[in-house]
Amino acid sequence: MKLAEFATLSWEDEGRWLIAPTALSPLLADPTFLFPSETPEGNWCLIAHTAFGLRRFSSPDGVCWTDCGTIVRHGMRAFLRREEDIYRLYYEHYPPFALSLSLIPCARWRSRIALSESPDLCRWSRLKPVFSPELPWHGSARGPAVGNPSVFREADGRYVLYYSAGLTYIPDCGFYEPAAIGRAWSDAPYGPFVPDKAPIFTVDPYERNLALSPGSIKVIRLEDGYVGFQNRIDWDEQGRSRSAIFVLGSEDGQTWWPLHRDPLLAPDDAPGPDGKPWRTSHVYACDVRQNPEDGRWYLYYNARDGWWKTRGTERIGRIVSN
Numbered sequence: 001m002k003l004a005e006f007a008t009l010s011w012e013d014e015g016r017w018l019i020a021p022t023a024l025s026p027l028l029a030d031p032t033f034l035f036p037s038e039t040p041e042g043n044w045c046l047i048a049h050t051a052f053g054l055r056r057f058s059s060p061d062g063v064c065w066t067d068c069g070t071i072v073r074h075g076m077r078a079f080l081r082r083e084e085d086i087y088r089l090y091y092e093h094y095p096p097f098a099l100s101l102s103l104i105p106c107a108r109w110r111s112r113i114a115l116s117e118s119p120d121l122c123r124w125s126r127l128k129p130v131f132s133p134e135l136p137w138h139g140s141a142r143g144p145a146v147g148n149p150s151v152f153r154e155a156d157g158r159y160v161l162y163y164s165a166g167l168t169y170i171p172d173c174g175f176y177e178p179a180a181i182g183r184a185w186s187d188a189p190y191g192p193f194v195p196d197k198a199p200i201f202t203v204d205p206y207e208r209n210l211a212l213s214p215g216s217i218k219v220i221r222l223e224d225g226y227v228g229f230q231n232r233i234d235w236d237e238q239g240r241s242r243s244a245i246f247v248l249g250s251e252d253g254q255t256w257w258p259l260h261r262d263p264l265l266a267p268d269d270a271p272g273p274d275g276k277p278w279r280t281s282h283v284y285a286c287d288v289r290q291n292p293e294d295g296r297w298y299l300y301y302n303a304r305d306g307w308w309k310t311r312g313t314e315r316i317g318r319i320v321s322n
Contacts, residue, residue, distance in 0.1 A: 001290075002224045003249045007259045009297060009321045015270040017278050017303070017315035019057060019065050025050035027314035030148075031300040032080040032287040034087075040120050046300065047089065048316060049076040054091060056121065062298070062318070071124055072116060077164075077216070077285065079149045087118045088189060090161075092147030093127055109143040109176070113163060115190060130191030131161060137180050137199055140167040148178065148216035148285065151189070155221075159186045160253070161193045162228075164216045168203050170233065170241050174309040177213035177233055179203050183253065200254060201230075211235055215243060216285045219253065226250040227259070229299070231284050242267055243282035245301065265301065265319060278315055279303030297321040 021028035033046040044059040053073040057065040071089075072078075078091035093114040114127040133144035148164035166179030181201040184193035201214035213233040220227050228248040236242045244263035248256040265283050272278040286301035299319050306312035 001222050003222055003227065003259070006222060006227050007247075007249070011264065011297075011299070011319045011321050013265070013270075013319045014317065017272045017317045018063055019046070019048070019316040021050060021313065021315065022067075025052060026310075026312070027051060027302075027304075028055075028316055029302040029314045030077045030285045031302060031316050032078050033289070033298075033300050034080060034082060035289070035291050035293065035298075037293060038082045045080070045121055046316070047071070047078050047080050048302070049078065049091075054078050054089075071122075072127070075114070075127075077147045077149070079151055079218075079287070081151070083153075083189065085119065087121055088151075089116045089118070089124065090114070090130070090149040090151055091116075092145075092149070093129070107142075109145055109167065111145045111147050113146055113149050113161070113193075128190060130186070131163065131184060131193040131195075133165065135165075135182075135195060135197065137182075137202070138165045140176075140179060142167050142176060145178070148181075150216075150218045152219070152221060153189075157187070159189050159193075160184070160219075161186070162200075162217050162219050164214075165199065168213050170212060172241050172307045173312075178215060179213065181214045181217050181230075196254075200256070201232075212241055217248075218286060218288055220288065221253075224251070226253045228256060229264070229286055229288050231286065231301075233282070240307065241282070243284055243304075245283055245286055245299075265299075267303070272315070276305075278305045278313070279317070280305050281307050281312065284314070 031048045044062045046057045054075045056068040059065045075091040094111045113131040116124045150162040161184045164178030167176040168179040180199040182199045184195040186193040215231040217230040233243045244266035247259045249259045250256045269277040282304040288299045304312045
């Protein structure tokens with residue numbers, strides 16, 4: 001598929017959430033998934049993070065999900081893919097309890113990108129660090145951070161990693177979001193990944209569209225370029241923070257432009273299964289893939305129903321191309 005063809009896709013928005021967090025965690029976020037043709041049991045697989053780590057979910061239809069439990073502790077913002085007979089799970093790894101302690105304003109933070117592997121999606125290897133913060137823009141006053149991995153193999157055999165870095169404060173939420181998005185390279189899926197010296201996106205106070213945070217990006221290689229799904233964070237007309245998913249195009253993976261002026265998915269008052277709005281404030285990170293069985297594109301994402309950190313809940317939904 002080429003960029004021009006991808007830009008003409010229309011999407012069906014089911015409008016409701018599919019998976020909600022448990023009572024012990026106010027969030028279930030940053031989903032990544034596999035199609036039934038890729039899993040040992042022939043079910044859909046989805047991995048998302050809570051306040052305590054990464055959990056795996058299974059589904060016969062991609063809509064009704066069963067919680068299979070925690071697979072990685074102290075991990076968040078994962079990216080799952082199968083290569084040959086190995087499942088590779090890249091994720092942001094942080095010190096024990098750091099995510100829970102991040103609710104404290106003065107708490108320090110440090111994270112890196114790690115890799116765990118599995119032959120069956122149940123047994124996972126010990127983490128292997130593949131990328132750590134090393135450049136000045138990877139850090140912030142609160143500490144160094146890299147995360148939100150998006151990994152694929154280029155035509156020349158190299159592996160490319162898109163990632164978020166640094167931290168910037170979102171005042172009406174009371175928590176931090178990424179301050180930049182960068183790219184790194186490796187000859188092997190295990191790293192080490194070597195970063196480009198300059199970021200692709202940064203916080204720019206003079207550019208309204210990136211006034212708060214560039215968020216994260218998931219990148220897919222097409223026949224004539226790349227498509228990126230970025231959840232950038234901006235101010236709305238009422239002076240509140242908002243996050244929406246924008247679709248970008250690129251010829252080289254470095255310079256990007258919007259494929260559409262308007263976001264693909266933005267906050268609204270869509271009711272969930274309980275009849276209450278669930279994505280009123282922020283639509284966050286996603287994973288996007290084309291199903292070889294039916295040719296349709298599937299996008300799973302998480303959304304938030306409130307601003308301040310102790311008052312919002314984050315759930316997972318999806319949209320599908322027609």
